[in-house]
Amino acid sequence: MISVYxxxxxxxxxxxxxxxxxxxxxxxxLIGLSIMETGVNLLLVSVGYISxxxxxxxxxxxxxxGAVDPIPQALVLTAIVIGVATTAMALSVAILIHEKYGxxxxxxxRRLRG
Amino acid sequence: xxxxxxxxxxxxxxxxxxxLLDIRGLREAIGVIGAAVPLAYAAMLYERAAEGxxxxxxxxxFNITFALSQLNWFFVGIAALVGFSAILGLASTAxxxxxxxxxxxxxxxxxxxxxxxxxxxxxxxxxxxxxASFMMVLHYNKQASLKYFLLSxxxxxxxxxxxxxxxxxxxxxxxxxxxxxxxxxxxxxxLGGQATFSSGELMALFGLFLVAFGVKAGLFPLHVWAPDAxxxxxxxxxxxxxxxxxxxxxxxxxxxxxxxxxxxxxxxxAFRSAPKFGYIIAFLGGLTIIVxxxxxxxxxxxxxxxxxSSISQVxxxxxxxxxxxxxxxxxxxxxxxxxALFKGLFFLIVATILHRTGKTTFADMxxxxxxxxxxxxxxxxxxxSLAGIPPLVGFASKWVLFEAVIxxxxxxxxxxxFFGSAIGFVYLIRFTYAxxxxxxxxxxxxxxxxxxxxxxxxxxLAFFNVVLGIAPGLVARxxxxxxxxxxIGGDLFILDLGFGKYNALAIxxxxxxxxxxxxxxxxxxxxxxxxPVTDTYQSGNPVTMDYNLTIRRNFFLPLKETLSGxxxxxxxxxxxxxxxxxxxxxxxxRNYVYNGNVxxxxxxLLLILLILAMWGV
Numbered sequence: 001m002i003s004v005y006x007x008x009x010x011x012x013x014x015x016x017x018x019x020x021x022x023x024x025x026x027x028x029x030l031i032g033l034s035i036m037e038t039g040v041n042l043l044l045v046s047v048g049y050i051s052x053x054x055x056x057x058x059x060x061x062x063x064x065x066g067a068v069d070p071i072p073q074a075l076v077l078t079a080i081v082i083g084v085a086t087t088a089m090a091l092s093v094a095i096l097i098h099e100k101y102g103x104x105x106x107x108x109x110r111r112l113r114g
Numbered sequence: 115x116x117x118x119x120x121x122x123x124x125x126x127x128x129x130x131x132x133x134l135l136d137i138r139g140l141r142e143a144i145g146v147i148g149a150a151v152p153l154a155y156a157a158m159l160y161e162r163a164a165e166g167x168x169x170x171x172x173x174x175x176f177n178i179t180f181a182l183s184q185l186n187w188f189f190v191g192i193a194a195l196v197g198f199s200a201i202l203g204l205a206s207t208a209x210x211x212x213x214x215x216x217x218x219x220x221x222x223x224x225x226x227x228x229x230x231x232x233x234x235x236x237x238x239x240x241x242x243x244x245x246a247s248f249m250m251v252l253h254y255n256k257q258a259s260l261k262y263f264l265l266s267x268x269x270x271x272x273x274x275x276x277x278x279x280x281x282x283x284x285x286x287x288x289x290x291x292x293x294x295x296x297x298x299x300x301x302x303x304x305l306g307g308q309a310t311f312s313s314g315e316l317m318a319l320f321g322l323f324l325v326a327f328g329v330k331a332g333l334f335p336l337h338v339w340a341p342d343a344x345x346x347x348x349x350x351x352x353x354x355x356x357x358x359x360x361x362x363x364x365x366x367x368x369x370x371x372x373x374x375x376x377x378x379x380x381x382x383x384a385f386r387s388a389p390k391f392g393y394i395i396a397f398l399g400g401l402t403i404i405v406x407x408x409x410x411x412x413x414x415x416x417x418x419x420x421x422x423s424s425i426s427q428v429x430x431x432x433x434x435x436x437x438x439x440x441x442x443x444x445x446x447x448x449x450x451x452x453x454a455l456f457k458g459l460f461f462l463i464v465a466t467i468l469h470r471t472g473k474t475t476f477a478d479m480x481x482x483x484x485x486x487x488x489x490x491x492x493x494x495x496x497x498x499s500l501a502g503i504p505p506l507v508g509f510a511s512k513w514v515l516f517e518a519v520i521x522x523x524x525x526x527x528x529x530x531x532f533f534g535s536a537i538g539f540v541y542l543i544r545f546t547y548a549x550x551x552x553x554x555x556x557x558x559x560x561x562x563x564x565x566x567x568x569x570x571x572x573x574x575l576a577f578f579n580v581v582l583g584i585a586p587g588l589v590a591r592x593x594x595x596x597x598x599x600x601x602i603g604g605d606l607f608i609l610d611l612g613f614g615k616y617n618a619l620a621i622x623x624x625x626x627x628x629x630x631x632x633x634x635x636x637x638x639x640x641x642x643x644x645x646p647v648t649d650t651y652q653s654g655n656p657v658t659m660d661y662n663l664t665i666r667r668n669f670f671l672p673l674k675e676t677l678s679g680x681x682x683x684x685x686x687x688x689x690x691x692x693x694x695x696x697x698x699x700x701x702x703x704r705n706y707v708y709n710g711n712v713x714x715x716x717x718x719l720l721l722i723l724l725i726l727a728m729w730g731v
Contacts, residue, residue, distance in 0.1 A: 021716050
């Protein structure tokens with residue numbers, strides 16, 4: 001029986017992928033990318049979850065054996081920052097595209113081809 | 115320092131010096147000295163070739179090794195002699211120091227190829243030679259140099275793959291080790307044991323070597339670079355290009371026989387009396403003779419004519435190598451020598467004509483024999499030698515070759531080589547008459563004879579053409595030393611093959627007697643009378659310019675018309691078509707695959723991830 005966390009995370013990734021592959025508007029594709037990214041982060045965090053344990057902060061009553069896996073959390077922190085940076089950059093590119101070509105439809109902006 | 119290293123590296127050093135100093139007069143002197151050193155050392159090593167010399171430089175990763183044996187002494191001798199003459203000719207015709215650098219560098223390359231004693235060294239110097247000759251062509255014509263470059267690169271990669279393949283199996287680059295390993299392999303196969311190389315691998319190896327060496331030798335259908343590259347560079351340099359560099363391909367084929375020949379022969383068996391793989395080389399060589407010869411006859415440009423004729427003549431050598439008996443191998447090497455001598459001479463003559471008149475087409479020539487008597491005398495020697503008229507060296511080598519082919523009962527190859535000789539007369543008669551005799555265009559009236567360096571260079575080559583022709587025993591003795599047995603018997607003037615004999619001295623005597631008789635008749639009875647050119651050609655009928663077949667213009671047009679169906683099949687065009695297809699394919703890919711749509715790329719990414727996932731990566 002697949003865990004509901006995994007199912008939800010993978011479903012988010014697939015929804016994001018669907019948007020990237022099928023939607024024609026650049027902004028919608030970027031939203032798809034963001035959703036995909038969220039899904040990936042969720043998946044990573046859920047991979048590190050160990051049932052019944054608490055946050056990996058060593059404090060009163062919680063030893064190394066009482067905490068969930070801290071590595072995916074560190075990884076996800078990094079991934080979130082990267083995700084925000086790429087999204088910001090992609091959005092600025094989208095603004096430039098709209099200024100230059102007057103459209104956000106990917107089929108119409110083939111002139112971008114190098 | 116070791117003699118072998120001096121032979122190989124002095125030309126390069128001299129070339130770099132000449133290029134750096136770039137002072138007129140000084141660079142010529144340095145260049146000529148740089149080319150003279152290998153010649154002097156090659157002559158000095160004549161006695162010691164039998165005992166063998168070797169030299170190695172350790173480069174850390176691998177060794178550069180040279181060795182001298184009877185076989186490569188022979189080729190080094192050819193390269194040093196013809197290379198020296200060509201460099202001497204360059205002293206009159208070179209435009210700038212750039213040419214000195216690369217001409218001498220290619221001499222280093224070819225000497226290194228002949229002296230190399232392991233596959234890696236062989237390959238490195240092969241590339242030095244290719245690069246330098248490419249630069250020489252690039253200086254004159256970009257289009258021609260690119261064609262040369264492309265085919266050379268194909269050949270070089272083929273050779274590199276083959277070398278890597280041998281190294282993986284044998285574990286050594288050294289010629290001796292490779293030869294021993296493959297001979298052992300051949301015996302293992304013969305006795306029904308486990309062989310290292312499978313049948314398919316051997317066939318691939320043979321194919322790769324065929325491409326690698328075939329490109330350099332101008333083997334049909336890989337010859338298409340040669341007519342352009344030979345004609346579009348300094349013609350003095352072409353004397354070395356066509357005379358010596360093409361021999362690197364020939365030497366490569368001989369090397370292939372030495373290294374993997376036994377194994378190939380055991381694997382694929384024999385066709386009639388020739389080994390099957392050799393018969394392929396010989397047959398392609400025969401086609402080379404015919405195609406090169408026919409195309410040479412149809413050219414209107416002197417340089418192109420000799421370029422095609424050079425291709426055609428190398429075909430003879432490949433036939434000799436392909437037949438694969440000791441006699442035919444000797445014949446091939448003999449012809450390699452004589453081809454280098456007479457073709458080097460021819461290109462120096464072309465260089466002289468070009469230098470003095472600035473013209474290259476037959477239509478602009480005529481009556482030069484009066485104005486350039488010395489060059490004409492040299493041309494006469496070269497023509498007789500190429501056409502195979504005794505007692506010049508071209509006859510001796512062709513005779514041995516014909517005998518070698520006929521004695522093995524190979525009728526198709528025999529027909530091909532005989533046809534090649536006939537077509538040789540066809541194109542030479544045109545060169546003889548159109549350039550040297552007949553009416554002279556008025557703008558050639560103040561043409562001077564050859565400048566001194568070119569004259570000396572031509573004289574050297576002509577001297578050897580005559581001497582080795584009258585005393586073919588000199589060459590035969592060297593060739594017998596390579597094989598360690600008396601394959602060609604006889605003495606200094608007589609070649610004795612056991613089933614046939616050629617006495618150069620007797621023929622010379624008859625020839626002189628015949629000429630004396632003709633001279634007596636001429637002085638007693640004949641009278642010279644002047645005939646206008648129009649009388650001889652046109653039988654009194656006016657001829658229109660569009661079908662004006664004089665010896666200088668479209669002389670072989672009827673032949674061209676007869677062959678028109680065959681001439682449509684052009685490998686040059688085939689390669690160009692293949693190039694166009696590749697370009698079209700690229701365009702299609704660009705339009706439909708690399709289409710600028712971000713979403714398509716996302717799809718590709720997804721598909722590839724899916725495929726990888728299915729593979730279980």
